[in-house]
Amino acid sequence: MAENNKKPAPGVLWAGRLEEKPEAEAFAFQASISVDSRLARDDIRGSRAHAAMLGEQGIIPRDTAAKLDAELERIAAELESGTLTVDAGAEDIHSFIEGILTERLGDAGRVVHAGRSRNDQVALDFRLYLKRTVPELMTELTETIIALLDKAEKHTESLMPGYTHLQRAQPVTLGHHLVAWCAGLVRDRSRFADALQRLDECPLGSGALAGSSLPLDREATAKALGFARPTLNSMDSVADRDFALELSAVCAITMTHLSRFCEDVVIWASEEFKFINLAESWSTGSSIMPQKKNPDFAELIRGKSARTTGNLVTLLTLLKGLPYAYDKDLQEDKESLFDSLDTVRSCLRMFRGMMASAAFNTERMEAACVGGFLEATDAAEYLVRKGLPFRKAHEVAALVVRDCVAAGQTRIADRTLTELKTRSELFGEDLYDVITPAACVAARKLPGGPAPDEVDRQIRVLRECFPDNVNI
Incomplete structure (x- = not known):
């Protein structure tokens, strides 16, 4: 190690032993x-609740508890206003806050740590931080869902091809496609809500791993901090990072959804598709090709999904070999989750803005429904309604498609009724009315289908998930 680095470390909470x-x-x-x-505000909040409990339990004098509370409130205000800044040379936020208290209050500042360890303190701060930031992410999700539903509502009759294997499959509508995106985001939001319920337990009072012999009131502290209950087992309290894993997984799933949506956008924006026109403010150019208008924001969101996937793997790998108590390795838990939460927040905002300003080429989308035999399934189901077993009807429709291809035709409707009857006598003139793109969509009015009225119903159902949203 270089000689100029051989300077003593600043004061630390564990200085006495070494x-x-x-x-x-x-x-x-x-x-x-x-x-x-x-975590500064969360650490201060936890310390205020802990000091108040110590005073109530007679572990420290009530007037000392009051002094601690007043000073902690002052420190929080100073950090908020910027008159006090966090010392980058401190070991951690807990040491910094306690150091300021001790500097200002002397021995009164030294009593605040009675009955707690940094192990349960950091677990508390982490949970408090997540309890206030995850709802903010849920709000971002809600606003994104509502923005997409608003867009979908305008396009319940805008025909477009639906794709499987990136091959034209059956006619749907743009509204139906956008609602499909929303359904995924609604599940993401519910996963965040579920994770919040499970992390809503207060670990404070668990100490290093075995609690404390002091008469702490864990129930009172949990209630004061807004938790549903104290954690059940003190060792699990400091070992547990399931809540971080779960939220990291939800972030990764949410970003996977956004990545897939952005893949749709990138494809739709291509010259070959031309289904979507992204606003110039949500596009970039090329440093060498003057004609380019690139969907860089969609591509970046798609790329940033890799961060959240990697962060989840980081946490899983971090935890898998640890003995079940507190280990210094757990210090690495926050950076990856913080990055995932920040990434989801920024990407939701970018995606929402990009989609809100996007314009859709509905004529191009509808034209793409003609050709490629998207009506083939409807032709088969037409025969089923005439009494033909589905597997036989499927074979007949496939043979009709083969006939069309051989004849250089791109639609079943290009075949004459006489030609169609060579494959099945069940074909009639009414077939031509049921195999237009609009008819194919209108016929699919089962729950979940793309028929305009059914998509309207789906939009209403999703809006009912957010009854308090002002945009509904």
Whole structure:
């Protein structure tokens, strides 16, 4: 290690046991202040509740608890206003806050840690942070869903091809496609809500892993901090990072949805499709090709999904080999989850803005429904209604398609009725009325289908998930 790095580390909470402290570079390596500084308000909130409980339980004098509360409130206000900044040289946010308290209150500041460890303190701060930030993400999801539903509502009759294997499959509508996106995002939102319910337990009072011999009131602290209950087992309280895993997984799933939606957008924006025209403010040009208008925002969202997938794998790998208590490895839990939460938030905002300003070439979409035999399934189901078993009807429709291809025709409607009857006498003039793109869509009015009235119903159902949203 370089000589100029051999400076003593700043004061730390564990200074009493070790005579020799890590040198500056080693201290910085094991410090977490650069990551956990965003937990400052949560750390202060937890400390205020803990100090109040210590006072109520007679563990510290009530007037000392009051002094601690007042000073912690002052520190929070100073951090908020910027008159106090977090010391980047501190070991972590907990050490920094306690150091300020001790500097200002002397021995009164030194009592705040009675009955707790940084192990249960950081678990508490992490959960408090998530309890206030995850609902913000859910709001971002809600606003994105509502924006897409507003767009879908305008396009319940805008015909377009539906694709499987990226091959034209059956006619649907743009509204139906956008509602499909919304259905995925609604599930994402519910997963965030489920994860919030499971993390709604207060670990404070669990200590390092075995609780405390002091008469702490864990129920009172949990209630004061807005938790549903204290955690059940003190060792699990400090070992558990299931909540981080679960939220990391939800972030990865949400970003996978956004990535797939953006893949649709990138394809639709291509010269070959021309289904969507992204606003110039949501596109970029080329440094060498003057004609280019690139869907870079959609591509970046698609690319950033890899971050959240990687962050989930990071957490899973981090945890899989740890003994079931607190280990320093767990310090690595927050950076990856914070990154995933930040990524989801920014990508939802970008995606919502990009889609809100996008224009759709509905004429081009409808024209793409002609050719490619998207009506073949409807021809088969026409024969089923005439009494032919489906497997036989499927074969007949396939043979009709083969006849069309051989004749250079692109639609079943290009065949004469006489030609169609060579494949089945059940074909009649009424076939031509049921195999237009609009008729194919209108006929699919079962729950979940693309018929305009049914898509309107789906939109209403999804809107009912957000009864308090002002945009509904």
